[in-house]
Amino acid sequence: xxxxxxxxxxxSELNNLVGQKVKLAGWVRTKRDHGSMxxxxxxxxxxxxxxxxxxxxxxFKNIENISxxxxxSVDGLVLQRPENAFNDKVVSGRVEVxxxxxxxxxxxxxxxxxxxxNDVGEELRLKYRFLDLRRDEMQSRLHLRHEVIxxxxxxxxxxxxIEVQTPILTSSSPEGARDYVVPSRLNPGKxxxxxxxxxxxxxxxxxxxxHRYYQIAPCFRDEDSRADRTAGAFYQLDLEMSFTTQEEVFxxxxxxxxxxxxxxxxxxxxxxxxxxxxxxxxxxxxxxxKPDLRVDLRYxxxxxxxxxxxxxxxxxxxxxxxxxxxxxxxxLHSKSRKFFDDMQKLVQDNGAIGLGYILLDTEVRGPLAKVxxxxxxxxxxxxxxxxxxxxxxxxxxxxxxxxxxxxxxKEFDLIDEHAYKFCWIVDFxxxxxxxxxxxxxxxxxxxxxxxxxxxxxxxxxxxxxFQYDLVCNGIELTSGAIRNHKLxxxxxxxxxxxxxxxxxxxxxGSMINxxxxxxPPHGGAAPGIDRLVMLLAGTENIREIIPFPLxxxxxxxxxxxxTCISSKHLNELGLTVNIDxxx
RNA sequence: GGGGGUGUAGCUCAGUUUGGUUAGAGCAUCGGCUUGUCACGCCGGAGGUCGCGGGUUCGAGUCCCGUCGCUCUCGCCA
Numbered sequence: 128x129x130x131x132x133x134x135x136x137x138x139s140e141l142n143n144l145v146g147q148k149v150k151l152a153g154w155v156r157t158k159r160d161h162g163s164m165x166x167x168x169x170x171x172x173x174x175x176x177x178x179x180x181x182x183x184x185x186x187f188k189n190i191e192n193i194s195x196x197x198x199x200s201v202d203g204l205v206l207q208r209p210e211n212a213f214n215d216k217v218v219s220g221r222v223e224v225x226x227x228x229x230x231x232x233x234x235x236x237x238x239x240x241x242x243x244x245n246d247v248g249e250e251l252r253l254k255y256r257f258l259d260l261r262r263d264e265m266q267s268r269l270h271l272r273h274e275v276i277x278x279x280x281x282x283x284x285x286x287x288x289i290e291v292q293t294p295i296l297t298s299s300s301p302e303g304a305r306d307y308v309v310p311s312r313l314n315p316g317k318x319x320x321x322x323x324x325x326x327x328x329x330x331x332x333x334x335x336x337x338h339r340y341y342q343i344a345p346c347f348r349d350e351d352s353r354a355d356r357t358a359g360a361f362y363q364l365d366l367e368m369s370f371t372t373q374e375e376v377f378x379x380x381x382x383x384x385x386x387x388x389x390x391x392x393x394x395x396x397x398x399x400x401x402x403x404x405x406x407x408x409x410x411x412x413x414x415x416x417k418p419d420l421r422v423d424l425r426y427x428x429x430x431x432x433x434x435x436x437x438x439x440x441x442x443x444x445x446x447x448x449x450x451x452x453x454x455x456x457x458x459l460h461s462k463s464r465k466f467f468d469d470m471q472k473l474v475q476d477n478g479a480i481g482l483g484y485i486l487l488d489t490e491v492r493g494p495l496a497k498v499x500x501x502x503x504x505x506x507x508x509x510x511x512x513x514x515x516x517x518x519x520x521x522x523x524x525x526x527x528x529x530x531x532x533x534x535x536x537k538e539f540d541l542i543d544e545h546a547y548k549f550c551w552i553v554d555f556x557x558x559x560x561x562x563x564x565x566x567x568x569x570x571x572x573x574x575x576x577x578x579x580x581x582x583x584x585x586x587x588x589x590x591x592x593f594q595y596d597l598v599c600n601g602i603e604l605t606s607g608a609i610r611n612h613k614l615x616x617x618x619x620x621x622x623x624x625x626x627x628x629x630x631x632x633x634x635x636g637s638m639i640n641x642x643x644x645x646x647p648p649h650g651g652a653a654p655g656i657d658r659l660v661m662l663l664a665g666t667e668n669i670r671e672i673i674p675f676p677l678x679x680x681x682x683x684x685x686x687x688x689x690t691c692i693s694s695k696h697l698n699e700l701g702l703t704v705n706i707d708x709x710x
Numbered sequence: 711g712g713g714g715g716u717g718u719a720g721c722u723c724a725g726u727u728u729g730g731u732u733a734g735a736g737c738a739u740c741g742g743c744u745u746g747u748c749a750c751g752c753c754g755g756a757g758g759u760c761g762c763g764g765g766u767u768c769g770a771g772u773c774c775c776g777u778c779g780c781u782c783u784c785g786c787c788a
Contacts, residue, residue, distance in 0.1 A: 159751090162744040177748065195738090212746050220748085237739060240721050243749055244737085247721070250780045303788040323788085350787045477784090526784090570788055606788095668781090679781065 133200050133232075138169055138176035139218040144205045149224065151176060152200040152232070154261070155193060156242060165191055167226075169201065177214075177223040178203060187229070196235040196242065196258075202228045249670070253684040256675055268672050271391070272660045276343055278390060279364055279656075282383050288341040288366060293328035295321060295345070301634050302571060304348035315701030321347035321360075324653060327638050329367040330572065330610060333649040334641045341366040343656060351679075354668040355602060355658060358677040361669075364659075367651030373593055373609050376650055377401075377551060380597060380605060383654075388547055391663045401549040401597070409552050410521060411452065414528020416555075419601030420548035422536035426452040426517075426528065429506060438498035444518045451518040452528065453506070456535060459513025460486040466538065470515070473534055477527035483516035529601070547599055547662065555594040558587040558623060565624050569594045572638075573608035574650075575620060582619045597654065599662060607652025614642050 133152040141149065153171035165180040178201055180187050193199065203224040214220035239255050240247040242262055252259040259265055280290070299306045299320035306320035322328075324346045332340045344365040352358040364383070368376065381400050388397045402420075409416050411428045430451045433441055441451055471482045485493040487508060495516060507514045515531065517524060536542045557575045559568040565587045567573075573592040575581050581590050593609035611617050617639070618628045632639050660672045670676035677683055697704065 157749065159747050159749095160744080161747065161750080164745050164747095166747055166750085168748070175748090179746090181745090209746070212748085214748055217748080237720070241738065241749080244721070246723095248717095248780075250717095251721080253780090300788090304786080326788095348787060351785085353787090354782070356787070567788060572788090678779085680779085682779090684780090 134171075137173040138171045139173035141176055141205050141219045141222050141224065145207050145222055147205050148202065148227075149205055150200065150202050151178070151224065153198070155195055155197045155199060155235075158191075158193070158195065160191055167193075169199070169224075174218050176219050177208075177217075178226050179223055180226050180229070187226075190229060193229075193231065194235045194237065196238055196261075197231055198233040198235075200230045200232055201226045250678070250684065253670075253676070253678060256685045260674065268660075268664055268666075269674060271664055272656075272672055272674075275387060275391065275660055275663065276656065278387055279343070279383060282386055283341045283364075283366070286339065286379060286382070288339040289337070290342050291332060291337070291340050293322070293325040293342065293344065297322050297328075300327075302567070304350050307347045307349050310700040310702055312700055323348050324363060325365050326570075326572070327635070329365060329651065330638060330646075330649065331641050333367055333369045333610075334644065334646045336647075337369070339366070339368045340651075344653075349681075352677075352681075355661065357657065357669050357673055358679065358681040361673075362656040363653040364656055365651075365653045367649060369647040369649040371609070371648070371650050373553070373595065373650065376607060376609075376652055377403075377595075380607075380652060380654065384549065384597070384599075384604075387659070387663075392547060395545065395547045397547050397549060401551050403551045403553050405554040406552055406556065406591075407554070410525060411450070414452070414517075414524055414532060415601070416525075416552050416596065417598045417601055417603045418550065419529075419533065419542075420550055421543045421546050421600055422532055423541040423543075424454060424456070424532050424536050426454050426532070427506070427510070429453045429503060432500070432503050432506060436500045438495070440498070441518045444520070447520065449518060449520045450524065451516060452524065453503075454515040454517075454532065454535065455507050455511035456513055456515070456539065457511045458539065459484070459511060460488040460492075462538075470531060470534060474517070474527040474531055477530050478523060479517065479519065479527045482531070483518070484513065485516070486513040488512065533601075549597065549599045552596040552598055554591040555596070556588065557590040557592040557594075557620070560588065567624060568592075569606070570608050571621065571624075572610050572617075574611040575616070578613075579616050579619060582616065582623065587623050593650065595652070597652070602658055602662065603655075604658055604662075605652050605654040607650065609648070609650035612642060612646040612648050614639065617642070 133150070135150040136144065138151055138153060151169055151171065153169045156168040156170040156175060158168075159166040163181070163183050165182060167178045167180060168175045169178050180190055182191060201224065203226040205222050206225055208221055208223050238258065239251060240258070242258075245264065247259075260269065283290070296309060296319040299308065299318065300323070304323050306323065308318040308320050311317045311319060325342060325344050329340050329342075342365045344363050345360045346363055347360050350356075366379070368379070384401075385397060385399050388395055404412075404418070406416055409418055412418070412425045414426060428450055430445065433445065433451050437445060445451070467484060474482045483493070483495040485491060485495050485499065485504075485507060487504065491504060493513075515535070517528060517531070533542075554576070556568050557573065558565045560566075569592065573594045576591045576593055577585070595607055596603050597605035597607075611620060618631060621628075621631045626634075657669050657673060661669050664672050666672055675683070675685070682688065
């Protein structure tokens with residue numbers, strides 16, 4: 128502890144200083160006025176110290192008017208409290224400071240909300256974020272975020288990764304999310320884009336001969352926000368390795384996640400290595416490529432059991448290549464009609480046509496009882512005493528199947544709320560068909576499994592990529608890939624989605640050019656830092672662990688961003704604003 | 711861009727279903743009392759453009775239309 132003009136000690140280190148003079152500085156958290164004597168709880172970074180003002184002494188006239196959250200510095204004597212006044216809820220609760228002199232360093236206006244209040248509306252909290260962050264709960268979130276990032280840096284450096292800063296002003300790229308753009312004064316009419324991720328830069332660093340790169344990198348995507356997706360900027364642990372394999376990337380991230388969760392969630396006892404689930408299997412078992420493995424339920428693909436004796440209602444779906452999935456549930460027959468109606472409504476609200484179910488108790492009951500075969504009944508019997516059926520296109524099933532599995536899991540108490548269940552989703556399809564045209568289903572720079580031969584000989588829909596996600600509790604924490612570092616394979620891969628080599632060179636010129644000069648095989652991933660901290664903090668929305676988040680509409684309610692700029696400013700940039708101001 | 715929720719005192723909310731006296735409560739604030747409290751306590755006062763604009767009505771916090779903020783969500787997020 129270095130003494131300075133403001134303090135000699137912190138509030139939580141007074142227990143062994145009885146009889147000594149100290150100087151403390153901090154915020155007036157609460158005041159308790161007993162007439163001739165006032166208790167002041169002084170709060171600093173370490174905690175709270177109770178200070179006493181004896182108002183009968185002349186030098187404290189009017190001091191009872193000192194407002195809450197004012198910043199003060201006090202000189203005083205540390206005293207043992209009377210035994211009946213111990214407060215063991217506070218570290219320094221057995222001592223107190225008798226104030227001898229007090230200096231108001233900055234007084235506070237009347238507060239917009241009380242510091243102990245934890246039901247303040249988010250709008251007000253964002254407007255007064257500096258006060259909101261002063262609350263204990265938010266302080267601990269700031270500290271958690273710092274500790275997580277500090278540990279990550281340590282872990283990455285222990286594995287020979289070096290941190291490199293990449294540009295914030297870069298060029299717009301055609302694929303992906305909407306860009307945030309910044310007008311260029313020196314190049315009127317032209318715009319920078321803020322990077323959606325340092326994707327191309329980190330690949331270029333691999334070409335530069337960097338062995339292992341990482342960065343706590345800001346990423347900017349101009350898309351609508353969600354509870355787990357903030358507007359504006361978010362942060363990734365961006366990493367890339369040369370001469371690497373998918374397995375090696377997994378090892379690195381399993382090491383990071385294991386250490387981070389072991390430190391901050393030791394009671395969760397997470398696995399040292401994570402289960403791998405091929406994309407197709409995840410979709411059929413959980414209806415999702417980000418399954419929440421805490422829920423002890425799964426679907427079964429029973430399409431084949433319906434190939435003969437197909438009930439009429441499933442006929443059309445199956446003819447068009449749809450699937451029939453079965454969700455067996457124990458004790459399902461005990462549920463009321465209302466529960467089934469609720470589930471029906473849930474899936475329909477999320478795009479399902481309907482929801483079938485069968486109950487097996489003394490007899491076979493339910494809307495599908497009459498139409499399914501003995502074989503199906505037996506299949507259910509082995510796994511429960513009832514089951515839900517969904518029959519639909521796979522692309523549609525993924526919209527509601529995860530909701531159903533979660534709701535049923537909740538109803539039957541089959542969710543281990545305190546667990547952290549990780550899995551790798553692997554073998555993502557390279558392409559998907561959208562409105563009759565092939566598109567990259569993920570990152571266009573991923574290496575197709577099977578390389579050039581696969582691109583030339585296989586149906587695009589059957590080609591898998593070295594593309595993987597790391598999922599925890601139904602949240603996509605990481606996306607990554609082994610990259611395509613061979614130009615001829617790149618051109619071919621783009622050709623399938625309708626890009627000529629000229630198009631590719633035009634859109635991704637810098638990377639294409641670099642790949643002509645000795646690009647090593649490389650790959651990496653990018654875990655979302657905010658989502659990781661959110662998981663560790665257990666908050667309902669991601670803004671709780673972001674110091675200064677934007678609102679859902681992308682506004683900073685404290686700084687009043689974004690704002691209009693002056694016409695002089697616009698002229699300098701060669702811009703005219705073309706919106707109806709009256710609107 | 712679509713759908714849902716929400717907006718009343720500085721804060722958290724009641725009142726809106728069924729239009730009708732001066733729009734209430736708790737906390738905070740202000741004044742008074744108070745020497746062992748610790749989110750101290752007791753007494754009293756002040757505090758309102760019911761988000762904003764328009765309409766219906768003798769009369770609107772309440773009904774209708776429009777609009778804005780916040781939020782959840784679908785689309786979107788290679």
